Amino acid sequence: MVRQLVRIAVDIMGGDYAPDEIVNGAVLAAQRGSVEIILVGPLSIICTQLSKHQVAQLPISCIGADEFVSEDESPVLALRRKSEATVNVAAKLVKTGEADAMVSMGSTGAVITSALQLLGTLEGIERPIIGGPILGFAPNTVIVDVGANVDCKPHQLLNFALIGCVFARKFLNISDPSVAMLSVGVEPAKGNNLVRKAYQLFLHSGLNFIGNIEGRDIPLGRANVVVCDGFVGNVLVKFCEGLGTTMATWLKASLAPYMPPEEINLVTTNLLSLANWADVFGGGPLLGVDGVVVIGHGSSHALEVAGAINQAKLAVETDFVNALKSELAKFPKISIPLVYSK
């Protein structure tokens, strides 16, 4: 039986190192095998970039799209003007079935807007989110949301919890994930308005809600699903990244008198991946959208781009979207319409 290649549309214009590193990463992914790459971007740029590689034998094709959304534009306004922007063209390929998945390094807002408008969300999901484990020290702790929704309503946090639970069940094999809200104290009276209001919803949600936790509880893995708004989650995940790098540099200097360089490197490399756990995967699927859409980090170089493409391939191969759909249907206790009406 000939194994079907997973077809992945790659937005070459998103990310801090676009288009060079995106195309490099896409070529790398194609070389690694089992994916067919559809590069989406201005054809002249694609040609220039591809001319740097030996691509004659690789399953790479191109779709022209001359417009793109930059990091400093309002995604909604920009996409209203640029309906044929790279993210939209890639999303349409997924919608029509010409691609099995799309991958973009951002902007996050543009990818989300595009996915929302062209693919829509799964039943029961109001807004897609980004999440997953962020620390290798707590590999069974999923943080939701880490950047897709920076201003949230209480019922949205409950929605995040629901998706986080499905993520934990499906990808971390945790049968009854514990859920906590991130706050400034464990007491129900502590927290900002958002968290205090959401607390009551969580209490009656039917989820395995263990109450509020504080920042210090995350690295200790005190809950399987930690719910916060995307602003807080995004600050945290990036803070981890920076702190890991800083600590690794410090550790190198601190250990120099005691250990040979190659052993120090082993320790600091481990530390870096434990602190940048999200980076280990190169990117994560946009959770709750009706199609496989992987958003990589804006700062991705070729290796991380290839990693994000691999995440998209895995999501297609594991039939991630349908798994999420059927898991969502198993939550009869949560009265979503009621919650939504608030």
Next chain:
Amino acid sequence: MVRQLVRIAVDIMGGDYAPDEIVNGAVLAAQRGSVEIILVGPLSIICTQLSKHQVAQLPISCIGADEFVSEDESPVLALRRKSEATVNVAAKLVKTGEADAMVSMGSTGAVITSALQLLGTLEGIERPIIGGPILGFAPNTVIVDVGANVDCKPHQLLNFALIGCVFARKFLNISDPSVAMLSVGVEPAKGNNLVRKAYQLFLHSGLNFIGNIEGRDIPLGRANVVVCDGFVGNVLVKFCEGLGTTMATWLKASLAPYMPPEEINLVTTNLLSLANWADVFGGGPLLGVDGVVVIGHGSSHALEVAGAINQAKLAVETDFVNALKSELAKFPKISIPLVYSK
């Protein structure tokens, strides 16, 4: 010349390990010298606690206060019912000049409410804040606010920046501190509603505003004053604490094959204090209030309590409040009344 002892009112009922560890810490501080301790709490408890120590020669006195605010109470409502709660009695001692400073391990909300109602804020300051350097890796980066104000308005963030600048000038000797807002991207269009609205105020503030930074920029020390709402700041500072502990445990195991235990201990002890920089000082003054009020961590044991008392002593000795007052008066460019009217 006989050196005057700094008189510090200590709330013995605040904190996770009250009253035992608070009294132990206060006795320790008195033993260390140059402070006079005024214990505030139920006299029967104070007597029981003091009977465990040799205190006959120490400058320790007591003021009875039978009520106190627990962590799970609403501070405002609780203090309305319990006007003679420990925090209020301690704040009144500062107000009347019977004490030079007060120290409490919390609840944070109760201490702030009490300080606001009884001591008031300095001119130009709407709400007091908590802040300071949180990472030894970035000792010249002050984070404001780290927990006093969990729901903020845009103009409040500007207020935090102002206080943070004074802190950086006065305590870190940075003559023209750079100011950044913590966000999910460096672009002005990125961020939640609060940050996006505040951006315009910051632009025209006359402060050395360098724009938005992301979580990853904090450990790198990219700004001297990092402004965020107290919810985000509190999550961050506690996350640091937890991550430091987790990393130290991991590091101990990772280094065991290479280094003798005592050298490993040296490295992990350093790591712990670098990650828990705020703990090194035992607590920080409530910034912007008209009197020296130090809030320690709720999880403080005797050593940290003694540290917090030492912070209060330093704040009194350096005439912290008046320094802040006069520094605040030097910011003529910031149109506070205009900003406040928004």
